[in-house]
Amino acid sequence: EAGVAQSPRYKIIEKRQSVAFWCNPISGHATLYWYQQILGQGPKLLIQFQNNGVVDDSQLPKDRFSAERLKGVDSTLKIQPAKLEDSAVYLCASSLDAGGFAEQYFGPGTRLTVT
């Protein structure tokens, strides 16, 4: 079974530039998550999709971050404009079901460096 795919793996941009990350979840997984992981910390949930609807974006900085999941499959996360503090690894995960009992499968992540 193919895992969660993410691209790019690495990205370096200057502050105030924009960047987009792409995620392809495991086939058949209805729930998709985007996490931000700052060095030395645990992942922090940014947004959770159930099929193509948002169920939780309470920790998404909506003035600069946006995300969409078209047709309930692939998803993109965009940052515009980027700030220095956005430097982190952005992880995409998917699960069969939503909720705390669901085992989440993570992609390799995109390491973003904002200079």
Added chain:
Amino acid sequence: SQQGEEDPQALSIQEGENATMNCSYKTSINNLQWYRQNSGRGLVHLILIRSNEREKHSGRLRVTLDTSKKSSSLLITASRAADTASYFCATDAWGQGAQKLVFGQGTRLTINP
């Protein structure tokens, strides 16, 4: 908002020894999960324990849960170099409209040959 906190933040042991990591959380949970993260395989689910369970095993892993103390521990027996990784506990919490997982800060485990 952070729910779980792991202790210690870093742990270094010799290969073959046992490693114990602890996780404390603040509010009632339905379940607790442990994940491992290393550079080779990324973040991987290890084990899930439900609130009505006290102990669970998976290979060399043993997880305990004490809901009265709001704490959990992960024991890795007979450690190997490949166990070098960061270990995170994650608890379920109600978010905006659904349950979500909230991860702790992690314990960085180093196994020395």
